[in-house]
Amino acid sequence: MPGKNDVINSDGKKYQKRILNDYLSNLYEKFKADHPYVEISFSTFCKFQPTYIHVTSVLSRNICLCNKHQSFAMKLQCLRSLGVKISPNPENIVKSITEADMKNMLSEITKENIEYEEWQTVVESERKRLRVVRVRKTKVEFEEIMITEYSDFIKHTDRVKDQFKALRDLKENLPAGHVIIQMDFDENFVCQAVDEIQSAYFNSTGVTIHPVVAYHKDDKGIIQHKSLVFVSDIGQHKATAVLTIINKLIPELQKLFPDVNMVHYWTDSPSSQYRNRFIFDAVKRHEELFGVAARWNYFECGHGKGPCDGIGGTAKRQVAEAVKQGKTQIQDAHDFFSWAVQNQKSIQYIFYSQSEYDKMVESISSLKLKPVPGTMKLHAICNRNNT
Numbered sequence: 001m002p003g004k005n006d007v008i009n010s011d012g013k014k015y016q017k018r019i020l021n022d023y024l025s026n027l028y029e030k031f032k033a034d035h036p037y038v039e040i041s042f043s044t045f046c047k048f049q050p051t052y053i054h055v056t057s058v059l060s061r062n063i064c065l066c067n068k069h070q071s072f073a074m075k076l077q078c079l080r081s082l083g084v085k086i087s088p089n090p091e092n093i094v095k096s097i098t099e100a101d102m103k104n105m106l107s108e109i110t111k112e113n114i115e116y117e118e119w120q121t122v123v124e125s126e127r128k129r130l131r132v133v134r135v136r137k138t139k140v141e142f143e144e145i146m147i148t149e150y151s152d153f154i155k156h157t158d159r160v161k162d163q164f165k166a167l168r169d170l171k172e173n174l175p176a177g178h179v180i181i182q183m184d185f186d187e188n189f190v191c192q193a194v195d196e197i198q199s200a201y202f203n204s205t206g207v208t209i210h211p212v213v214a215y216h217k218d219d220k221g222i223i224q225h226k227s228l229v230f231v232s233d234i235g236q237h238k239a240t241a242v243l244t245i246i247n248k249l250i251p252e253l254q255k256l257f258p259d260v261n262m263v264h265y266w267t268d269s270p271s272s273q274y275r276n277r278f279i280f281d282a283v284k285r286h287e288e289l290f291g292v293a294a295r296w297n298y299f300e301c302g303h304g305k306g307p308c309d310g311i312g313g314t315a316k317r318q319v320a321e322a323v324k325q326g327k328t329q330i331q332d333a334h335d336f337f338s339w340a341v342q343n344q345k346s347i348q349y350i351f352y353s354q355s356e357y358d359k360m361v362e363s364i365s366s367l368k369l370k371p372v373p374g375t376m377k378l379h380a381i382c383n384r385n386n387t
């Protein structure tokens with residue numbers, strides 16, 4: 001919570017109040033996937049929730065991590081406002097309401113016209129933005145939409161659970177020489193002056209932060225992890241940036257784990273970053289381009305944050321605190337990188353520059369790969385994505 005007064009005292013320390021933006025049952029599945037050797041029941045997991053972290057019964061309109069969860073939660077709110085006795089939590093619906101129950105509940109509605117809120121892409125000042133808008137439908141239309149969305153939502157939650165189970169199984173049975181990579185772009189760190197006089201001299205600059213967590217099994221067969229954060233002044237977060245990161249990541253993995261011969265990527269599925277033909281082509285040619293074979297696995301859109309979120313948040317918070325206390329000034333990505341390398345020893349920081357990014361595009365162009373039927377040449381991919 002953003003206010004200075006949104007603070008709670010716990011264990012003699014002050015903590016900023018925070019709101020959970022995912023359901024505890026989802027977080028429990030994520031925790032089990034991240035820590036496959038920890039035996040913990042759901043109720044015990046919930047007891048460890050810190051006092052300064054609050055749950056919301058329904059996702060706030062300011063948070064849109066997963067469209068499907070958000071959209072379904074908004075329709076449940078609408079049903080409740082129409083007098084239907086139903087839980088506002090979409091996860092409870094999955095556990096307790098059948099399609100027949102849902103149809104019965106919808107038949108209770110007496111209003112002929114129904115208004116509800118949903119996220120839509122709208123054009124504002126010639127830019128596309130996601131906004132909550134009010135939608136009006138007839139009762140019959142609303143019933144059809146609700147039944148379709150209920151069925152889609154059940155499939156969505158099943159896929160989320162299956163994906164976390166698959167990741168957990170892979171961690172438990174990870175063969176020697178295989179490495180799992182979970183990664184995601186974090187929100188940019190915004191460089192700000194500590195006082196107004198300074199702010200007159202430089203603009204707020206965004207620093208790209210891309211956390212990576214690498215998992216492998218040690219000599220005793222125990223899974224270990226290494227946290228890395230890629231920092232850059234390149235604002236572009238598309239496939240070309242991802243390939244530049246991979247080009248620097250693989251040599252680091254080879255240093256950390258000399259026997260690496262297979263990389264299993266696990267990421268969220270935004271089409272502009274990880275789930276596009278550029279990345280598909282790179283995975284197909286991964287061994288040829290980067291020297292190690294690879295598989296790429298996707299989480300349901302909005303469910304792939306995992307451990308990367310925590311690492312990125314920690315990195316940015318500590319830098320922001322140092323700026324606030326006047327210990328340092330961070331005016332660009334280079335300043336961020338230098339400070340983090342000096343002060344956050346538990347995380348390995350790697351910088352990628354504009355020239356490295358450009359070189360990546362050039363070096364792939366110079367490979368002069370023969371066109372493969374059904375796929376695109378990678379240099380064409382990068383050049384196109386770069387424009």
Ligand SMILES: [Zn+2]
Pocket residue numbers: 066067068069156300302303
């Ligand atoms: Zn979801």
